[in-house]
Amino acid sequence: MRKFNVIVANEIEADTAEEAALLMYQELTKGQPPLHFSVMDDANSTTSITLDREKADEFASIDHTADPGNW
Numbered sequence: 001m002r003k004f005n006v007i008v009a010n011e012i013e014a015d016t017a018e019e020a021a022l023l024m025y026q027e028l029t030k031g032q033p034p035l036h037f038s039v040m041d042d043a044n045s046t047t048s049i050t051l052d053r054e055k056a057d058e059f060a061s062i063d064h065t066a067d068p069g070n071w
Helices: 017-030 053-060
Strands: 004-007 036-041 046-050
Touching: none
Parallel strands: none
Antiparallel strands: 004 036, 036 046
């Protein structure tokens, strides 16, 4: 199985880096999950991805660990 770094980027106005991180944390725990990501693979190739919320919610509702393709 390959490894990926998934990065969520959001521009936040704050006085410090810690405050920006806390505001991002607050947004993630209270709001809708983000739909815009940058994904870097193990060869350091980066792709920008925007998910369709309806399809992403459907995917999230299924237990994909039961899929033999994940073994």
